[in-house]
Amino acid sequence: MRALSLIADRKLELADIPSPRPPAADEVQIRVKAVALNHLDLWGYRGMAFAKRKMPIVVGAEASGEIAAVGSDTATFRSGDPVVMYGAMTCGTCKACRQERDNLCENVGGIMGFHIDGFARDLVNMPARLVIPVPQGVPLRDAACAPIAFATVQHMLFDNAKLEPGETVLVHAGGSGIGTAAIVMAKAIGCTVITTVGDDAKAGKARALGADHVVNYRTDRFEGAVRKLTGKKGVDVVFEHVGAETFNGSLLCLKRGGRLVTCGATSGPSTTISLMRLFQQQHRIIGSFGASLRNIRESLAKMASGLSPVIDTEVPLAQFERGLERLESRQVFGKIVVDF
Numbered sequence: 001m002r003a004l005s006l007i008a009d010r011k012l013e014l015a016d017i018p019s020p021r022p023p024a025a026d027e028v029q030i031r032v033k034a035v036a037l038n039h040l041d042l043w044g045y046r047g048m049a050f051a052k053r054k055m056p057i058v059v060g061a062e063a064s065g066e067i068a069a070v071g072s073d074t075a076t077f078r079s080g081d082p083v084v085m086y087g088a089m090t091c092g093t094c095k096a097c098r099q100e101r102d103n104l105c106e107n108v109g110g111i112m113g114f115h116i117d118g119f120a121r122d123l124v125n126m127p128a129r130l131v132i133p134v135p136q137g138v139p140l141r142d143a144a145c146a147p148i149a150f151a152t153v154q155h156m157l158f159d160n161a162k163l164e165p166g167e168t169v170l171v172h173a174g175g176s177g178i179g180t181a182a183i184v185m186a187k188a189i190g191c192t193v194i195t196t197v198g199d200d201a202k203a204g205k206a207r208a209l210g211a212d213h214v215v216n217y218r219t220d221r222f223e224g225a226v227r228k229l230t231g232k233k234g235v236d237v238v239f240e241h242v243g244a245e246t247f248n249g250s251l252l253c254l255k256r257g258g259r260l261v262t263c264g265a266t267s268g269p270s271t272t273i274s275l276m277r278l279f280q281q282q283h284r285i286i287g288s289f290g291a292s293l294r295n296i297r298e299s300l301a302k303m304a305s306g307l308s309p310v311i312d313t314e315v316p317l318a319q320f321e322r323g324l325e326r327l328e329s330r331q332v333f334g335k336i337v338v339d340f
Protein backbone atom coordinates (compact mmCIF):
# COMPACT_ATOMS: atom_id res chain seq x y z
CA MET A 1 0.00 0.00 0.00
CA ARG A 2 1.01 3.64 -0.41
CA ALA A 3 2.30 5.75 2.48
CA LEU A 4 3.56 9.32 2.40
CA SER A 5 6.37 9.95 4.88
CA LEU A 6 8.37 12.95 6.04
CA ILE A 7 11.98 11.80 5.78
CA ALA A 8 13.79 15.11 6.45
CA ASP A 9 12.88 18.80 6.87
CA ARG A 10 10.76 19.76 3.85
CA LYS A 11 11.20 16.34 2.24
CA LEU A 12 8.31 13.93 1.69
CA GLU A 13 8.52 10.50 0.09
CA LEU A 14 5.68 8.40 -1.31
CA ALA A 15 6.58 4.72 -0.88
CA ASP A 16 5.09 1.25 -1.03
CA ILE A 17 4.97 -0.29 2.43
CA PRO A 18 3.46 -3.56 3.71
CA SER A 19 -0.24 -3.42 4.65
CA PRO A 20 -0.99 -3.44 8.39
CA ARG A 21 -1.74 -6.71 10.24
CA PRO A 22 -5.45 -7.55 10.66
CA PRO A 23 -7.07 -5.35 13.35
CA ALA A 24 -6.83 -6.49 17.00
CA ALA A 25 -10.03 -7.27 18.91
CA ASP A 26 -10.62 -3.64 19.94
CA GLU A 27 -9.42 -2.10 16.66
CA VAL A 28 -10.84 -1.32 13.24
CA GLN A 29 -8.94 -1.07 9.97
CA ILE A 30 -9.74 1.99 7.88
CA ARG A 31 -9.22 2.62 4.18
CA VAL A 32 -8.24 6.31 4.17
CA LYS A 33 -10.13 8.42 1.61
CA ALA A 34 -9.22 12.03 2.40
CA VAL A 35 -6.69 13.90 4.54
CA ALA A 36 -7.25 17.57 5.40
CA LEU A 37 -4.25 19.87 5.95
CA ASN A 38 -3.65 22.05 9.00
CA HIS A 39 -0.93 24.38 10.23
CA LEU A 40 0.13 21.47 12.39
CA ASP A 41 1.27 19.69 9.21
CA LEU A 42 3.35 22.73 8.29
CA TRP A 43 5.02 22.75 11.72
CA GLY A 44 6.04 19.16 11.11
CA TYR A 45 7.09 19.75 7.50
CA ARG A 46 9.27 22.78 8.29
CA GLY A 47 10.55 21.55 11.64
CA MET A 48 10.04 23.43 14.87
CA ALA A 49 12.66 24.23 17.46
CA PHE A 50 10.35 23.49 20.38
CA ALA A 51 8.50 20.35 19.28
CA LYS A 52 10.29 17.08 18.71
CA ARG A 53 9.28 14.89 15.80
CA LYS A 54 10.06 11.32 15.03
CA MET A 55 11.43 10.79 11.49
CA PRO A 56 10.68 9.17 9.18
CA ILE A 57 7.00 9.53 9.99
CA VAL A 58 3.82 9.00 7.97
CA VAL A 59 2.19 12.46 7.73
CA GLY A 60 -1.48 13.47 8.05
CA ALA A 61 -3.35 14.37 11.26
CA GLU A 62 -6.94 14.88 10.07
CA ALA A 63 -8.68 12.29 7.91
CA SER A 64 -11.75 10.36 6.87
CA GLY A 65 -12.16 6.90 5.38
CA GLU A 66 -14.17 3.72 5.20
CA ILE A 67 -14.05 0.70 7.49
CA ALA A 68 -12.08 -2.05 5.73
CA ALA A 69 -12.03 -4.67 8.51
CA VAL A 70 -13.22 -4.92 12.11
CA GLY A 71 -11.80 -6.54 15.25
CA SER A 72 -13.84 -9.17 17.10
CA ASP A 73 -14.98 -6.73 19.85
CA THR A 74 -16.10 -3.86 17.62
CA ALA A 75 -19.71 -4.73 16.94
CA THR A 76 -20.79 -1.15 16.17
CA PHE A 77 -18.80 -0.94 12.92
CA ARG A 78 -19.37 -2.70 9.61
CA SER A 79 -17.20 -2.96 6.55
CA GLY A 80 -17.78 0.05 4.29
CA ASP A 81 -19.01 2.41 7.06
CA PRO A 82 -17.81 6.02 6.53
CA VAL A 83 -15.78 7.26 9.51
CA VAL A 84 -13.34 9.87 10.77
CA MET A 85 -10.49 9.30 13.19
CA TYR A 86 -9.33 11.18 16.29
CA GLY A 87 -6.01 12.93 15.63
CA ALA A 88 -4.17 11.80 18.75
CA MET A 89 -3.57 8.48 20.48
CA THR A 90 -5.21 9.07 23.86
CA CYS A 91 -5.29 6.46 26.64
CA GLY A 92 -9.06 6.17 27.10
CA THR A 93 -8.69 5.37 30.81
CA CYS A 94 -7.36 8.48 32.65
CA LYS A 95 -9.71 10.87 34.44
CA ALA A 96 -9.72 13.37 31.54
CA CYS A 97 -10.52 10.66 28.97
CA ARG A 98 -13.30 9.24 31.16
CA GLN A 99 -14.80 12.74 31.46
CA GLU A 100 -14.75 13.08 27.65
CA ARG A 101 -12.04 15.73 27.89
CA ASP A 102 -9.85 13.75 25.51
CA ASN A 103 -7.59 16.66 24.62
CA LEU A 104 -6.48 16.79 28.27
CA CYS A 105 -5.47 13.09 28.31
CA GLU A 106 -2.81 12.53 30.96
CA ASN A 107 -1.07 9.71 29.06
CA VAL A 108 -1.37 10.85 25.46
CA GLY A 109 0.74 8.73 23.11
CA GLY A 110 1.15 11.59 20.63
CA ILE A 111 -0.43 13.47 17.75
CA MET A 112 -0.97 11.50 14.55
CA GLY A 113 1.37 12.53 11.76
CA PHE A 114 3.54 14.47 14.19
CA HIS A 115 4.67 12.16 17.02
CA ILE A 116 3.28 8.89 15.67
CA ASP A 117 2.53 7.67 12.14
CA GLY A 118 -0.43 9.57 10.67
CA PHE A 119 -3.15 9.00 8.10
CA ALA A 120 -1.50 9.64 4.71
CA ARG A 121 -1.54 5.92 3.82
CA ASP A 122 -4.06 3.59 2.24
CA LEU A 123 -4.82 1.53 5.36
CA VAL A 124 -4.53 2.27 9.07
CA ASN A 125 -5.50 0.38 12.24
CA MET A 126 -7.05 2.44 15.04
CA PRO A 127 -8.60 1.65 18.42
CA ALA A 128 -12.34 1.60 17.68
CA ARG A 129 -13.02 4.08 20.52
CA LEU A 130 -11.11 6.75 18.53
CA VAL A 131 -13.17 6.21 15.37
CA ILE A 132 -16.39 8.18 14.84
CA PRO A 133 -19.15 7.31 12.34
CA VAL A 134 -19.95 9.88 9.64
CA PRO A 135 -23.69 10.65 9.38
CA GLN A 136 -25.50 9.92 6.13
CA GLY A 137 -25.25 12.61 3.50
CA VAL A 138 -21.90 14.06 4.61
CA PRO A 139 -19.29 13.56 1.85
CA LEU A 140 -15.98 12.06 3.05
CA ARG A 141 -14.19 15.11 1.66
CA ASP A 142 -16.15 17.35 4.06
CA ALA A 143 -15.99 14.85 6.93
CA ALA A 144 -12.18 14.97 6.71
CA CYS A 145 -12.42 18.55 8.03
CA ALA A 146 -14.32 17.52 11.19
CA PRO A 147 -11.71 16.00 13.53
CA ILE A 148 -9.43 19.05 13.75
CA ALA A 149 -10.78 22.12 11.94
CA PHE A 150 -14.48 21.97 12.80
CA ALA A 151 -14.00 20.29 16.19
CA THR A 152 -11.31 22.78 17.30
CA VAL A 153 -13.66 25.65 16.47
CA GLN A 154 -16.61 23.92 18.16
CA HIS A 155 -14.48 23.49 21.30
CA MET A 156 -13.18 27.09 21.21
CA LEU A 157 -16.45 28.88 20.58
CA PHE A 158 -18.88 26.80 22.59
CA ASP A 159 -17.04 24.83 25.33
CA ASN A 160 -14.47 27.53 26.06
CA ALA A 161 -15.80 30.97 25.03
CA LYS A 162 -19.43 29.94 25.73
CA LEU A 163 -20.60 31.93 22.70
CA GLU A 164 -24.33 32.72 22.89
CA PRO A 165 -26.85 33.59 20.17
CA GLY A 166 -26.98 37.34 19.56
CA GLU A 167 -23.42 38.03 20.71
CA THR A 168 -20.78 39.74 18.60
CA VAL A 169 -17.59 37.86 17.76
CA LEU A 170 -14.36 38.97 16.09
CA VAL A 171 -12.90 36.14 13.99
CA HIS A 172 -9.28 36.66 13.00
CA ALA A 173 -8.04 35.41 9.62
CA GLY A 174 -11.49 34.68 8.27
CA GLY A 175 -10.04 32.98 5.20
CA SER A 176 -8.17 30.29 7.10
CA GLY A 177 -9.53 26.78 7.59
CA ILE A 178 -10.60 27.44 11.17
CA GLY A 179 -11.56 31.06 10.42
CA THR A 180 -14.07 29.98 7.77
CA ALA A 181 -15.46 27.35 10.18
CA ALA A 182 -15.78 29.95 12.95
CA ILE A 183 -17.72 32.32 10.67
CA VAL A 184 -20.28 29.70 9.63
CA MET A 185 -20.70 28.27 13.15
CA ALA A 186 -21.17 31.69 14.77
CA LYS A 187 -23.60 32.81 12.06
CA ALA A 188 -25.56 29.57 12.41
CA ILE A 189 -26.56 30.49 15.99
CA GLY A 190 -27.36 34.10 15.11
CA CYS A 191 -24.22 35.98 16.14
CA THR A 192 -22.87 39.13 14.55
CA VAL A 193 -19.51 38.30 12.97
CA ILE A 194 -16.69 40.74 12.32
CA THR A 195 -13.74 39.15 10.55
CA THR A 196 -10.29 40.15 9.31
CA VAL A 197 -8.72 39.17 5.97
CA GLY A 198 -5.55 40.13 4.11
CA ASP A 199 -6.93 41.05 0.67
CA ASP A 200 -10.10 42.25 -1.06
CA ALA A 201 -10.78 38.97 -2.88
CA LYS A 202 -10.97 37.21 0.49
CA ALA A 203 -13.14 40.02 1.84
CA GLY A 204 -15.77 39.25 -0.81
CA LYS A 205 -15.64 35.54 -0.03
CA ALA A 206 -15.95 36.15 3.71
CA ARG A 207 -19.02 38.29 3.11
CA ALA A 208 -20.52 35.63 0.87
CA LEU A 209 -19.97 33.15 3.71
CA GLY A 210 -22.10 35.30 6.00
CA ALA A 211 -19.67 37.61 7.82
CA ASP A 212 -21.47 40.85 8.70
CA HIS A 213 -18.38 43.06 8.61
CA VAL A 214 -15.02 42.37 6.98
CA VAL A 215 -11.85 44.32 7.79
CA ASN A 216 -8.84 44.19 5.46
CA TYR A 217 -6.09 44.31 8.09
CA ARG A 218 -3.51 45.44 5.52
CA THR A 219 -5.36 48.68 4.83
CA ASP A 220 -7.30 49.23 8.10
CA ARG A 221 -6.43 48.81 11.77
CA PHE A 222 -8.84 46.18 13.01
CA GLU A 223 -8.94 47.65 16.54
CA GLY A 224 -10.26 50.95 15.20
CA ALA A 225 -12.72 49.25 12.86
CA VAL A 226 -14.15 47.10 15.67
CA ARG A 227 -14.47 50.14 17.91
CA LYS A 228 -16.45 51.93 15.22
CA LEU A 229 -18.60 48.92 14.32
CA THR A 230 -19.58 48.25 17.94
CA GLY A 231 -20.22 51.89 18.91
CA LYS A 232 -17.07 51.86 21.10
CA LYS A 233 -18.43 48.96 23.16
CA GLY A 234 -16.26 46.13 21.86
CA VAL A 235 -17.11 42.52 21.07
CA ASP A 236 -18.22 39.72 23.41
CA VAL A 237 -15.74 37.18 22.06
CA VAL A 238 -12.48 37.27 20.10
CA PHE A 239 -11.45 34.15 18.18
CA GLU A 240 -7.63 34.37 18.18
CA HIS A 241 -5.03 32.23 16.45
CA VAL A 242 -2.75 34.83 14.89
CA GLY A 243 -0.69 35.50 18.01
CA ALA A 244 1.87 38.20 18.76
CA GLU A 245 0.87 40.54 15.90
CA THR A 246 -2.77 40.81 16.92
CA PHE A 247 -3.05 39.73 20.57
CA ASN A 248 -3.02 43.12 22.26
CA GLY A 249 -5.26 44.60 19.60
CA SER A 250 -7.63 41.69 20.20
CA LEU A 251 -7.75 42.47 23.93
CA LEU A 252 -8.52 46.10 23.09
CA CYS A 253 -11.49 44.90 21.01
CA LEU A 254 -13.12 43.09 23.95
CA LYS A 255 -15.98 44.65 25.87
CA ARG A 256 -15.91 44.51 29.68
CA GLY A 257 -16.26 40.92 30.75
CA GLY A 258 -15.46 39.73 27.22
CA ARG A 259 -13.73 36.44 26.42
CA LEU A 260 -10.70 35.86 24.21
CA VAL A 261 -10.10 32.28 23.12
CA THR A 262 -6.89 31.32 21.32
CA CYS A 263 -5.56 28.19 19.64
CA GLY A 264 -2.54 29.50 17.77
CA ALA A 265 0.35 31.90 17.47
CA THR A 266 1.20 31.84 13.77
CA SER A 267 2.76 35.34 13.85
CA GLY A 268 4.87 34.76 16.97
CA PRO A 269 4.61 33.07 20.36
CA SER A 270 5.28 35.92 22.87
CA THR A 271 3.71 39.23 23.81
CA THR A 272 3.29 41.56 26.80
CA ILE A 273 -0.16 42.43 28.13
CA SER A 274 -1.48 44.94 30.66
CA LEU A 275 -2.50 43.08 33.80
CA MET A 276 -4.23 46.24 35.05
CA ARG A 277 -6.50 46.19 32.02
CA LEU A 278 -7.03 42.43 32.32
CA PHE A 279 -8.59 42.60 35.79
CA GLN A 280 -10.21 46.00 35.51
CA GLN A 281 -11.99 45.00 32.33
CA GLN A 282 -12.70 41.53 33.79
CA HIS A 283 -11.51 39.84 30.61
CA ARG A 284 -11.09 36.11 30.28
CA ILE A 285 -8.27 34.68 28.20
CA ILE A 286 -8.72 31.00 27.39
CA GLY A 287 -6.18 28.69 25.76
CA SER A 288 -7.61 25.93 23.58
CA PHE A 289 -5.90 23.03 21.84
CA GLY A 290 -7.58 20.28 19.88
CA ALA A 291 -11.00 18.94 20.74
CA SER A 292 -12.85 16.09 22.36
CA LEU A 293 -14.48 13.11 20.65
CA ARG A 294 -17.81 14.76 21.54
CA ASN A 295 -16.75 17.90 19.63
CA ILE A 296 -16.09 15.76 16.55
CA ARG A 297 -19.54 14.17 16.80
CA GLU A 298 -21.07 17.67 17.22
CA SER A 299 -19.14 18.90 14.17
CA LEU A 300 -20.31 16.01 12.00
CA ALA A 301 -23.89 16.62 13.16
CA LYS A 302 -23.54 20.26 12.08
CA MET A 303 -22.26 19.12 8.68
CA ALA A 304 -25.23 16.74 8.37
CA SER A 305 -27.58 19.65 9.04
CA GLY A 306 -26.02 21.67 6.22
CA LEU A 307 -22.98 23.51 7.64
CA SER A 308 -20.40 22.52 5.05
CA PRO A 309 -16.71 23.31 5.43
CA VAL A 310 -15.25 25.69 2.86
CA ILE A 311 -12.89 23.74 0.62
CA ASP A 312 -10.14 25.83 -0.99
CA THR A 313 -8.45 23.12 -3.05
CA GLU A 314 -8.37 19.36 -3.51
CA VAL A 315 -5.09 17.71 -4.48
CA PRO A 316 -4.13 14.06 -5.08
CA LEU A 317 -1.86 12.27 -2.59
CA ALA A 318 1.17 12.71 -4.86
CA GLN A 319 0.70 16.49 -4.58
CA PHE A 320 0.48 16.68 -0.77
CA GLU A 321 3.55 18.90 -0.81
CA ARG A 322 1.91 21.35 -3.22
CA GLY A 323 -0.99 21.55 -0.75
CA LEU A 324 1.40 22.37 2.09
CA GLU A 325 3.09 25.06 0.01
CA ARG A 326 -0.29 26.59 -0.77
CA LEU A 327 -1.16 26.59 2.94
CA GLU A 328 2.18 28.18 3.78
CA SER A 329 1.68 30.91 1.15
CA ARG A 330 -1.56 31.95 2.93
CA GLN A 331 -3.23 32.29 -0.48
CA VAL A 332 -5.98 30.08 0.84
CA PHE A 333 -9.67 30.47 1.51
CA GLY A 334 -10.85 27.47 3.51
CA LYS A 335 -9.43 23.97 3.75
CA ILE A 336 -7.02 22.05 1.54
CA VAL A 337 -8.01 18.38 1.20
CA VAL A 338 -5.82 15.57 -0.13
CA ASP A 339 -7.81 12.89 -1.97
CA PHE A 340 -6.85 9.24 -2.16
Ligand SMILES: [Zn+2]
Nearest residue numbers: 091094097105
Ligand atom coordinates in the same frame (compact mmCIF):
# COMPACT_ATOMS: atom_id res chain seq x y z
ZN1 LIG B 1 -6.27 9.61 28.80
